Amino acid sequence: MTWTAETVLALAPDPASAKAGRDLAVRRKWTTLGVSHSVEGGPVLWGACQGSGIDPYLTRADTSEPAFKCSCPSRKFPCKHSLGLFLLFVQSPGDFTAAAPPEWVAEWVESRSARAAKRAERESRAAESDGDGTPADPAEAEKAARQAAARAAERERRVAAGIAELGLWLRDLVRQGLSTAATRPASSWDTMAARLVDAQAPGAARLVRQMATIPASGDGWPERLLDRMARLHLLLEGYSRVDSLPPDLAADVRAGLGWTIPQETLLELEGVRDDWAIVGRRLTEDDRLRVQRTWLWGKETRRGALLLHFAPAGAVRSETKPIDPTFVPGTAFDGTLVFFPSAAPLRAIVKERTATVEWPLGLGYADVSEAVAATASADARMPWLDGHPVLLREATPTTLTPPRVTDATGHAMALSARFRDRWRLLAVSGGSPVALFGEWDGEALTPLMVWGESGAVSLA
């Protein structure tokens, strides 16, 4: 990708680092500045920056990934020196002397390419043993395959046991009544969730943990709780006859319970190439995990797609710092996605990003009716969907409370109670129709992006 000051600064782990990086992006802070174009990939940069100590900090950056290394003691990554070096290069490449990398840079480049080579070798070996390539020792291979099959069967057995227990637990709740369930301590939900993790059904565990918060969530909680429980129960019943389900729906059941599909397997599936517009991004965090939800919309395919990126909770201090900053909302790329198998495919991974392209015009649903019909149809195909991508070409935010958006036909979508950026949405719209993207849960829309006269604006 082409790096700009903004995309470089988006790599910063927190606003303070971004600012410090900006302040270091000055020629006079550096005693040496070099660049080499001879290394495969992007240019490699290096520089020496005088800090408070006697020895200058030695900073290296490979702009292709990007990757950084710096001799400073900072625990932030990338550190301010790395950011400053990269930023200075983006802003005034003329300050860098083209040269062969000095030893301390060359060593780093070599160690990185050695690691990459090892990784590639491992991957190709793995691919070989999966494919038709005949392993060296047939007896060894047969043994390995037997072991893998045994592990898979063991997991199936444990999951089956776990969900049998969960089924019993759910039925107990219903027998005793939800009003009794609401008085249970939070720990009883946690205990059930922990047993499901032990049973290797982390997806089901997550659904149980989410249910724990519903009784305290205000008006309408019995409906919401029963809805969750019923859909979870449906998942369990689906698993009990997963072999007789259509393959896509079976994949949804297994994904819902927590089976994951290895990336390599996914990448072998057929991709969908299109101009993909990045229409929204949301970061969520619970006590275990930070999740970046990046929403895409295809120009020709006219469908939404969801990329998920994960990081351990607390790894990065800033709440708004993206996990993968290279997907910049408001930009578009020509590329190939692979959708996870599903009766209503939504989640995807990027197989290939070919080039940055112009923002495609005229994306999205014409009005609220079309959006509701499309999302309801997805619900009909796949009962465990939670949030739908909704991109409206022309929606007008209303000014009264409760907040809504309306279309030209007078149909409306309520805005979610957790949406906090109403005033910015109104400011951008000015009372006129705007293009709007949000997550629609069937009841309310959480806007994530709006397009005004000065382009895309992210909302929180």
Place this chain on the structure above:
Amino acid sequence: MTNAASDLAIWPAVVNTALLGTDRAPLAARASADALGAAYDALARAESDAASNLLRVAAAASAYQRCGRTPGRTHEAPPSPCPQDDRPTCTPAAASLLRRMLQGEHESLLRTWLTLATRHDVRAPADALPAMLDLAGKDPKLRPLVRATGGTRAMWLAALNEEWAFGISGDSPEALTTIWETGTGMARHEALQRLRQLDPERARAALETSWAEEDPTNRAFFVATLAHGLSLADEPFLERALDDRRKEVRQQAAGLLVRLPSSALAARMAERARQLVTLGRSTILQRPRIDVTPPDEADATMARDGISPKPPAGGTGVGEKAWVLAQIIGAVPPSTWSDAWSLEPAKAIRAADGHEWREPLVAGWLTATERFHDAAWARALWDNETVARLDPKWAAPPLEHVFTRAASPDVVDAALRREVDARQDALRGAHRVAIALLRWPNEWSDALARTVAKRLKSYAGADRVTFASEFGMRALLERCAHAVPVSAADAFLDGWPEQSDVWPTWASTIDRLTSILRFRIDLHLAFNGESPA
């Protein structure tokens, strides 16, 4: 269970049963011909336990509802669209800098951004308006700039949010008069101020109308708003305010009347001054000699004209006669003396040197020079510091303040540059040049900025001045960051003596200075249509 007409009644019934628990309230079977009814009957009668059946029915009903959802309608009338603003939006680079400031980076330059945008007649990006209106809510001084750069969109938005009401009351004298008549507290005060800017006559008339009912403690504040757009038309009202029971009100009104050269009060003051101070010639050297007839104690008419009879607490060592004399001289234009005596200001000032009444004379001149913005006297006082320097107990404005406020900007700039260049200690400690640079609100000339940079570099280098030992240096560098013109920024960005052994004591503050300067350069470039380098 009700025999409901619609499939949709099934869901509430299921929820109700689930709440109570199937042990207590079994889910009743229900015959129905419609789609969900049929599924219901099949599921609820299945050969399973009641709880499983309920969960199955609930899953079906939930899916049924979700899949059959139709779009909602609203009867809310669509909002009235914001009127078109014909001015262009600022450049994307300028918009991005504004967003960074609104997130807390270099907030002190927000006013610069707004001023540049106003000067270039461009609008702020719409998404920044809520944050800008919030800031203007806290800082009334930003409001005119926010209104100007926010344009019609900001007004439209402000009309929807009570906290931003100041944004709409904006520029209509009618709306401001209404706030004055019906509002409370600060809102009234601000409305009066704004109205005075738009229509001075109307503002004074509004104040006069309600004067009798105004809380005495507020009256002085309200009178002070008349300072803007002051004219002889205000005199009758102000003259009446001189009879107010509150001293603060009287003094405020007198302070304004003094500034009206043809007011009756100004004439009374001039007459008093003439009686007290005259010019003679020394018999031996024929030098100008100032003759002072000490005033009697302040009488009731003086008190009515705002003269306080006794020095305030802290003015120990200031005699009552001298105190009254200083106030009277402070109330007449200093040009009165130079004109009447046909004497250059510098000569008049030197005539006070060693005078028995030097201090009250100088205190009065300092006050008057600042009050009447007399550039010639300001310069003469600055050039005769030995005479013009006064103990703070006289409560006169400091020399640095008088000079920078009253002398012409070119003169201030040139004088300060000369001194920074000539005097090694000009920017150190409590030197008057350092103090004047801090107090002067204008942007510096390119030459002055470069001279200051050179001097600072020699402190951090050859002079080996430790930063921490310099009282006021931090404030001076902060001032540099904002007062240096962009054209001279390069003098502050590079060339610091980084090898000097005292440099580490300077480094972090200089870094802050250069960071602000670079941001200002970016601002400058962004508004001139170039993207920041």
